[in-house]
Amino acid sequence: NAGVTQTPKFQVLKTGQSMTLQCAQDMNHEYMSWYRQDPGMGLRLIHYSVGAGITDQGEVPNGYNVSRSTTEDFPLRLLSAAPSQTSVYFCASRDRGTTNEKLFFGSGTQLSVL
Amino acid sequence: DAKTTQPTSMDCAEGRAANLPCNHSTISGNEYVYWYRQIHSQGPQYIIHGLKNNETNEMASLIITEDRKSSTLILPHATLRDTAVYYCIVDQSQGGSEKLVFGKGMKLTVNP
Numbered sequence: 444n445a446g447v448t449q450t451p452k453f454q455v456l457k458t459g460q461s462m463t464l465q466c467a468q469d470m471n472h473e474y475m476s477w478y479r480q481d482p483g484m485g486l487r488l489i490h491y492s493v494g495a496g497i498t499d500q501g502e503v504p505n506g507y508n509v510s511r512s513t514t515e516d517f518p519l520r521l522l523s524a525a526p527s528q529t530s531v532y533f534c535a536s537r538d539r540g541t542t543n544e545k546l547f548f549g550s551g552t553q554l555s556v557l
Numbered sequence: 558d559a560k561t562t563q564p565t566s567m568d569c570a571e572g573r574a575a576n577l578p579c580n581h582s583t584i585s586g587n588e589y590v591y592w593y594r595q596i597h598s599q600g601p602q603y604i605i606h607g608l609k610n611n612e613t614n615e616m617a618s619l620i621i622t623e624d625r626k627s628s629t630l631i632l633p634h635a636t637l638r639d640t641a642v643y644y645c646i647v648d649q650s651q652g653g654s655e656k657l658v659f660g661k662g663m664k665l666t667v668n669p
Binding site (some may be wrong): 546 | 589653
């Protein structure tokens with residue numbers, strides 16, 4: 444199993460540009476989520492999904508859109524990038540409803556918005 | 558919200574046990590404590606979790622106090638590769654919601 448795969452690893456955008464961060468998992472996990480991590484900070488939840496067709500907002504959802512058309516994929520869209528969105532983004536997935544609901548994280552996408 | 562409190566940083570000598578404390582005084586009865594670590598800027602890695610009883614796996618041991626208001630992660634024989642930021646998290650997710658609050662974590666430095 445590849446686990447959680449994120450692409451791209453690095454991206455530089457100009458203010459106002461749009462882009463999609465890709466995330467895929469091959470563990471058949473129902474729950475998927477996106478976090479951002481700013482320097483010296485912990486991770487903050489942006490959006491999450493509890494299954495195909497179902498998404499919800501996390502702690503810092505503004506400026507981001509998500510969709511979940513399949514169990515495997517959970518892309519994060521920046522419609523109009525702003526410098527405040529410069530951050531490292533992590534996608535995660537987990538299996539809920541068990542006694543071990545640990546998160547599996549991707550390797551991250553480092554995004555710079557100029 | 559079940560907030561966790563950890564020291565900012567800690568040093569440990571290689572080969573010695575590293576005891577990483579965490580306070581979670583507002584934890585609710587059915588909320589699990591999870592520990593993750595993050596090496597450099599990689600994605601966080603799961604270490605261990607528990608509810609009430611002490612737990613041990615191939616990576617670490619987790620000691621949870623009887624009142625569940627604090628816990629200690631124990632790395633029995635720390636190595637240089639254990640240098641990382643360690644996050645203690647209370648999983649408040651219920652039903653269809655997702656709620657895990659990552660604080661700033663604690664930087665563990667293992668010295669030769």
